[in-house]
Amino acid sequence: MQDDLFGAPPAPPPPSLPAAAPSPAASMPAAPAAPRKAARGVLPAPDGESWRALAAQLPAGLRMGVSTWSYPGWDGLVWDGVYDASTLSKKGLTAYGQHPLLRTVSVDRSFWRPLTTEQYAQMAVQVPPDFRFLVKCPNVVTDAQVRSEDGKGQSPNPVFLAPELAVQQFVQPALDGLGEKLGVLVFQLSPLPWDWLRRSGALLERLAQMLAAVRLALAAHPQVIVAVEVRDPELLTPELARVLKAQGCTYCLGLHGKMPPIEAQLPLLRALWPGPLVCRWSLNRCFGAYGYQDAQKKHDPFNEIRSEDLHTRSVLATTIAGITGAGQPAFVTISNDAEGCAPRSIALLAQALVAGQPQPSQPSQSP
Structure with a gap:
């Protein structure tokens, strides 16, 4: 294989x-x-x-x-006519979910701001029972820096990879709102400053603690996949693989x-x-x-x-x-x-x- x-x-x-x-x-x-x-x-x-x-x-x-x-x-391709982007954002998911090739969708807007249980639930009711969502964790958890509106790092993020915050503002609302339609939780680590990259051991220890808390919150939902995406090639190491494997x-x-x-x-x-x-x-x-x-x-x-x-x-x-x-x-x-x-x-x-x-x-x- x-x-x-x-x-x-x-x-x-x-x-x-x-x-x-x-x-x-x-x-x-x-x-x-x-x-x-x-x-x-x-x-x-x-x-x-x-x-x-x-x-x-x-x-x-x-x-x-x-x-x-x-x-x-x-x-x-997906819609029966031309609709404006605002209409599609609010009402297009039902039509999207009926396309035979489209059985999941990446909810990217959760990366920029945490979504509520109600917002997730509104998405869930628009798709068929066998549809599954892939959802990105808010960057307040996965970005090591607090950034300005133009994306420049301003200061260290005091809640970077905080286990409690990850569960409270991401895992639990997504699970409660999407229910059985939750497929994947993605933790995308934004590009890291050199201070973190040179201390990869400390970074991976913090990541492991957060993932352990996430897995505990998902104990009754083992079918939900937890995935980590990185934006720094330096992190593609056997050490990262060991952390991910240990946390399922x-x-x-x-x-x-x-x-x-x-x-x-x-x-x-x-x-x-x-x-x-x-x-x-x-x-x-x-x-x-x-x-x-x-x-x-x-x-x-x-x-x-x-x-x-x-x-x-x-x-x-x-x-x-x-x-x-x-x-x-x-x-x-x-x-x-x-x-x-x-x-x-x-x-x-x-x-x-x-x-x-x-x-x-x-x-x-x-x-």
Whole structure:
């Protein structure tokens, strides 16, 4: 299994999707329509059902989704028409949850401000019973610095990785609000100042204490995956793997320019095997470590693939196949900043997975 998981990537998928699904490179309507009035809610794109045959061929333990769902440019892909971003933010999740390929979503706004139990509960009632959420911990817990509005560190964060705060402002509200629909809790450590990086032992000890408190709060919910994502390559060490393994947690693959490419991060997953896959594909490496604004400018309105990354998609498909093939769950979320259009990236990844599956043997025929 490990040879499959960490071996050479499969050949790039063929340019066309299976006949049952529309091509992810299909052109969008020529002229933008006026935003719809959504008094009765946002409706799913009718063509979404054509993806169901492809979705049925994917591993049962795989859940793919996007980071944030309020993009008007997904008209015809996820929504039945053009809605403004505010309407989609409030009412689009129900339509999103009906798309056959979208079985999870990354709740990123919880990173910037803690959400309440009621806010989580409002999201939970909008999706099907088998839908699962991936939620990011507030940065008041996971950032070692108190930052200004422009992101510059101002002073040390006195509650960095505080166990009680992590449970009270993140774990418990998410668990109470989402219930059985909570899939993954992600603790993304913001880029660390040198003072912490040079004292990695103290950092990992503090991380271990917080994760132990989180696991205790989840004692009655062992199905919830706890994942740690880092933004400093220096932390990809055997010591981090030992801490995560000891606390029953996993490493979240963070795919963007600040971290090494996917194949350089996979050894940490090997050290944690057997275990689940959690992956957040946030930014195409061609934009560098700080190229989110450049990616947004190039990809807007986020309705087509404009920065294709066949290599990352191929290695990710191999990784998913290996982990789910061994009976482990996999959560993969993709941003528009990865290739230009997250729903199309997911469709292409699904196609790569299906194309790489061994075909059932045919009975031999007598000559």
